[in-house]
Amino acid sequence: MKILVTGASGFLGGALVRRLVADGAHDVRILVRRTSNLNDLGDARERVEIVYGDLTDAPSLVEATGGIDAVVHSAARVDERGTREQFWEENVRATQRLLDAAKRGGASRFVFISSPSAMMDYHGGDLLDVDESLPYPRRYLNLYSETKAAAERAVLAANAPGFTTCALRPRAIWGAGDRSGPIVRLLGRTAEGRLPDLSFGREVYASLCHVDNIVEAVVLALATENVGGKPYFIADAEKTNVWQFLGQVATELGYQPPTRQPNRRVLDAVVAVIEAVWRIPAVSTRWSPPLSRYAVALMTRSATYDTGAATRDFGYRPIVDRATGLASFLAWLDTQGGVRELTRHLR
DSSP, X not given: OEEEEEOTTSHHHHHHHHHHHHHOSOEEEEEEOTTOOOGGXXXXXXXXXXXXXXXXXXXXXXXXXXXXXXXXXXXXOOSSOSOHHHHIIIIIIHHHHHHHHHHHTTOOEEEEEOXXXXXXXXXXXXXXXXXXXXXXXXXXXXXXXXXXXXXXXXHHHTOBTTBEEEEEEEOSEESTTOSSSHHHHHHHHHHTTOOOOOOTTOOOEEOOEEHHHHHHHHHHHHHOSSOTTEEEEEOOSXXXXXXXXXXXXXXXTTOOOOOOOOOHHHHHHHHHHHHHHTTSHHHXXXXXXXXXXXXXXXXXXXXXXOOHHHXXXXXXXOSSOHHHHHHHHHHHHHHTTOHHHHHTTOO
């Protein structure tokens, strides 16, 4: 199978490319900017076809999708830095352009990396063991959630005879090689003593997703006929007690776990002010907000997912357990000089 991967310079895209190359059963093509850092691809870089361009450049899309059997679209604007126009351009219109180019280029399959954030309602609460029957929100928490949902809907609506589409929804992808994801960012703030304890005395549970587990799900989804027009939650086998997990990892790294608990009313007021300031384009395009309603929701609402549909339709089962993944992650952090060094350039 000839497979195009977008986002190959990122954490998940890079891991997927390495897996596809290692499997030896596919010809892999990647669409990247000339400025992209491909060092994390390792030896796989020499075994893939590189097309330089981006999702806004029509000629590069034609070149990237020509003769391709399948597309895995993992590129996206992920963090909260950016204007509404930037999010819609990079997450929605870019996905629509890639869908169109893939169909014209003869692709028969399109796997979209979505996110459970697309299902988080502005006024929502805990989501425990929910499945894909969960409806889309009436109001979204932020531009990332809104545009991932819009892109997901476009992908699923494009499913047709001869062109199978699906969306995979991993949350908080983690593991060795993660340089800027949510777990790394939280650990960086913990190391600097800047992360407050937002549990407010509650236990908060989440379904996280180790990078090797979502890569396994992608590989399986590429090979089955049962996924057409459907979304799937993808997660680790374990449900994570978020604050307990952060405390455990912080302790193993030699840092004090978060203990400072802010006043909830004060926190809400601060978030409101920050969000007002971050509506100013000159601010929103330069920095990610230090705190947001979305970030608070991720840390205060339980969100666990039933992966039974993925198991039923394409045999998904996690291949990396929590203990193994954590040991590998901590060992890799040590090779990077520790979490402080890894995160000091993040903004």
